[in-house]
Amino acid sequence: MWWIYALLSALFAALTAIFAKIGIKGVDTDLATGIRTVIILILAWLLVFYKGSQNGIGSLTKVNWIFLILSGCATGFSWICYFKALQLGEVSQVAPVDKLSVAIAIVLAAIFLGEPLTPKTIIAATLIMAGTFVMIFFK
Incomplete structure (x- = not known):
């Protein structure tokens, strides 16, 4: 749900x-x-x-x-x-970069809340970060 x-x-x-x-x-x-x-x-x-x-x-x-x-x-x-x-x-630039918050939240949740960093979450966070850098640095 x-x-x-x-x-x-x-x-x-x-x-x-x-x-x-x-x-x-x-x-x-x-x-x-x-x-x-x-x-x-x-x-x-x-x-x-x-x-x-x-x-x-x-x-x-x-x-x-x-x-x-x-x-x-x-x-x-x-x-x-x-x-x-x-x-x-x-919007097509700002919104995806703003979603870097998802990857940051995954890392902070592992550090401060003790949530597990599984291979799935590590891959997802890495892809989000990679996409963010593509949006920022490649035109």
């Missing part, structure tokens, strides 16, 4: 790139990121209240809060850089 959500995530990420490229034309990318963030904030909280998940706030630990805040900061910086990259480059 996880892979259905992962594929939907990929689809929505692709749509994000296309919609953003059109939406940021002639717009300051930080302003665009701010607008996008407000929309996401509204949608996320609507989902929380729809599902009744707001009752779980009190059970969050200090560690939960610290790492959710750090994750939010990382997401914000990622979006700021992504929008600027989209404004300066082509």
